[in-house]
Amino acid sequence: MSQIFIKAIFALSAVIFVAAPQTSFAYDMPPLILESPVFKKGGTIPDIYTCRGTNISPPLTWNNIPYVTKSLALIMEDPDASKGTYTHWVVYNITPDTKSFGKNLSTTGNGTILAQGQNGSGKTGYTGPCPPQGSGPHRYFFKLFALDIDPQLPSTANKESLENAMEGHILSQAELVGHYEIKGNKP
Numbered sequence: 001m002s003q004i005f006i007k008a009i010f011a012l013s014a015v016i017f018v019a020a021p022q023t024s025f026a027y028d029m030p031p032l033i034l035e036s037p038v039f040k041k042g043g044t045i046p047d048i049y050t051c052r053g054t055n056i057s058p059p060l061t062w063n064n065i066p067y068v069t070k071s072l073a074l075i076m077e078d079p080d081a082s083k084g085t086y087t088h089w090v091v092y093n094i095t096p097d098t099k100s101f102g103k104n105l106s107t108t109g110n111g112t113i114l115a116q117g118q119n120g121s122g123k124t125g126y127t128g129p130c131p132p133q134g135s136g137p138h139r140y141f142f143k144l145f146a147l148d149i150d151p152q153l154p155s156t157a158n159k160e161s162l163e164n165a166m167e168g169h170i171l172s173q174a175e176l177v178g179h180y181e182i183k184g185n186k187p
Contacts, residue, residue: 030064034144034174037061038103045140045178049103051130052182056104057089062144066171069096069146073166075159078129080138087159088140089126090117092151117157124155129180137181146172 036058039045047053065072076089091105094114105116105126119127131138151157151165 029066029172032062032064032066032144032146032172032174034060034062034142034176036142036176036178039178041176043178045129045180050128050180053128055126055128057101057126057128059101059103060142060144060176061100062174063099064172065096066146068148069171071147071150072096072098073145073147073151073162075141075143075145075162076126077141077143077159078131078138079141080131080136082132082135087120088128089119089142090157090159090162091115092117092153092157092162092165096146115153115155115157117153117155117159117162119158129178131180131182133182135182137179140178140180142176142178144174144176145170
């Protein structure tokens with residue numbers, strides 16, 4: 001009789017578990033938000049943050065980070081580049097209590113609160129928009145990811161190695177798109 005009782009309890013608990021609503025904290029959280037105080041979503045990136053200016057990284061802010069986030073990662077890319085998507089910036093292992101980057105994020109700050117990977121030129125850190133003159137407006141996607149891991153990557157990490165490390169570990173993500181164009185005729 002005790003075996004029948006145990007089986008009945010087990011079956012009943014399985015039914016209750018399956019019938020209970022399955023929710024994830026991600027659905028209960030407001031969406032991750034990524035913004036910049038120097039350009040609006042879909043707006044023009046100011047010259048200072050491009051090859052026409054001093055080519056420094058723009059300030060960025062974010063909020064609504066999921067509470068179980070272990071680290072954040074940021075990728076900036078230009079899908080309109082003539083030879084395919086060009087990676088302008090790779091930043092990872094950003095501590096979840098970091099809520100913003102000021103302008104001109106240093107490449108020497110690697111290790112303690114973040115790490116910067118290689119851009120499309122094979123250099124560490126940020127390289128700003130620099131579309132060919134007369135090629136029309138290019139879109140620059142800043143993508144922020146909340147992760148349930150701290151990616152363990154070498155200093156030579158690039159976008160592809162970061163994306164591989166993030167696979168299956170993205171809790172939430174946000175996107176900010178800016179535009180930039182160098183007007184005039186193609187040389």
